[in-house]
Amino acid sequence: MSELESRIKEIAKKEGVALVGIASKERLLDAPASGNPEYLLPSTLSVISLAMSVDKDIVKDFLGKKDWLSHGDDRKEMARALFTISDKLTLFLRDNGFEAVTVGVNNNYRPEGGTTDVSEMTEFIPDFAHRYGAVAAGIGRLGWSGNVLHPEYGSLLELGSILTSAELEPDPLMEENPCDQCKMCSFVCPVEMISKKESKHVRVAGIDEEIALKKPNTCCWIGCTGYQGLSVDGKWSNWSPYRLGSDLPDEKKEWDILNNNLLKVDPLMTYQENGDLRKATFDPDWRFATVCGNCRGVCWPDRMVRMENMRLLTGSGVVVLSPDGQHIIANDEIIELETPFLVKVAMLKKDYQSAINGSLEIGEAVTPMDKAVLTHLFG
Numbered sequence: 001m002s003e004l005e006s007r008i009k010e011i012a013k014k015e016g017v018a019l020v021g022i023a024s025k026e027r028l029l030d031a032p033a034s035g036n037p038e039y040l041l042p043s044t045l046s047v048i049s050l051a052m053s054v055d056k057d058i059v060k061d062f063l064g065k066k067d068w069l070s071h072g073d074d075r076k077e078m079a080r081a082l083f084t085i086s087d088k089l090t091l092f093l094r095d096n097g098f099e100a101v102t103v104g105v106n107n108n109y110r111p112e113g114g115t116t117d118v119s120e121m122t123e124f125i126p127d128f129a130h131r132y133g134a135v136a137a138g139i140g141r142l143g144w145s146g147n148v149l150h151p152e153y154g155s156l157l158e159l160g161s162i163l164t165s166a167e168l169e170p171d172p173l174m175e176e177n178p179c180d181q182c183k184m185c186s187f188v189c190p191v192e193m194i195s196k197k198e199s200k201h202v203r204v205a206g207i208d209e210e211i212a213l214k215k216p217n218t219c220c221w222i223g224c225t226g227y228q229g230l231s232v233d234g235k236w237s238n239w240s241p242y243r244l245g246s247d248l249p250d251e252k253k254e255w256d257i258l259n260n261n262l263l264k265v266d267p268l269m270t271y272q273e274n275g276d277l278r279k280a281t282f283d284p285d286w287r288f289a290t291v292c293g294n295c296r297g298v299c300w301p302d303r304m305v306r307m308e309n310m311r312l313l314t315g316s317g318v319v320v321l322s323p324d325g326q327h328i329i330a331n332d333e334i335i336e337l338e339t340p341f342l343v344k345v346a347m348l349k350k351d352y353q354s355a356i357n358g359s360l361e362i363g364e365a366v367t368p369m370d371k372a373v374l375t376h377l378f379g
Contacts, residue, residue, distance in 0.1 A: 002168075005168050008020070011089060017050045018052050018157075020051075022168045023170050023171075025046065028047065032202065034126050039110070039127060040103065041101050047136065049133045050162075051150070054156050058070045058074050065329050068289070069287065083105075089162050090164075101163050103128045105278075106126040108126065119269060133161045140178070142211050143178070144179055145185035145212065147299065152301060156297070156299070184306050184310045190231045192215070193215050194214055218256045221259050224291070235318075236315070241321035243344045267372040318334070320347050323347070324361065335349040335352055340376060
């Protein structure tokens with residue numbers, strides 16, 4: 001290892017990164033399109049991959065419906081740290097005469113059909129997929145869910161990447177895949193994005209990864225964004241109180257049209273920080289109120305713990321929106337109310353009636369959608 005590689009890893013570790021690895025451009029030649037680093041930096045010769053682990057205790061409380069917002073706060077802190085560390089490494093490389101760019105959190109997508117409007121996209125191909133960089137740099141391997149897995153951290157990783165024209169020595173690839181294909185990730189998605197049986201193959205750095213066959217990317221948006229929080233069997237939900245009010249689509253085109261229509265009326269899409277996650281991440285007033293990510297959250301290294309996580313989630317109940325703006329677990333009869341946003345919102349019937357007659361105060365909601373819905377319902 002040269003002095004340059006040693007210094008890069010020293011800086012990353014000193015700043016709190018759990019894992020750091022280096023990949024050569026050649027290792028990504030066989031990766032899917034989003035694994036091509038030359039899209040962002042044509043002179044790329046190497047990719048530096050970073051990983052930080054989210055707090056396990058916070059994840060456990062998130063899965064068990066004990067604490068909604070702390071997990072998002074933790075993820076926001078990780079994103080802010082990865083931006084900061086990546087920027088330091090980028091400046092270090094530039095000071096040493098190389099080109100380098102920080103890859104943003106995968107919320108920036110390549111134009112589709114000439115548009116950069118997320119509400120008109122269907123594929124959501126990131127500028128550079130951190131997960132492919134991580135596999136090529138020896139950080140981890142792709143699990144059944146398609147998330148990056150590590151023997152010590154499972155899939156509880158936040159990833160970052162730096163692309164550079166420096167020709168760096170690549171790290172060894174991870175030979176053994178930590179994923180034992182337990183497929184518990186398939187059972188914790190409310191929209192059943194991840195197949196329990198069918199698979200496909202993805203090639204990265206000469207490694208043939210077998211991952212689950214998935215529904216269209218727009219299906220994931222509908223579940224993880226929270227347009228459909230209720231599980232198919234109706235027995236549990238993620239942290240979203242919203243429902244589509246109709247059966248889930250069967251065909252890709254139907255998923256795509258539905259998601260585009262939902263995005264066009266979503267109050268979040270008009271929020272001032274939308275589309276600029278870097279800016280939002282450093283905004284102290286912005287709250288990352290994630291409602292899902294269950295496929296990653298349940299996937300811990302120990303199989304028995306994964307089973308416990310899955311049971312914890314699927315036995316945690318159904319989330320509804322309270323008139324005070326909180327997401328709470330239903331403990332009484334639920335009513336589903338129409339909204340102008342192409343989704344229904346679930347509330348406790350008694351709370352809705354109390355809010356209507358003025359005996360229950362309307363509170364300050366966290367998300368733009370919740371705020372707009374409460375305004376629509378109660379003025």
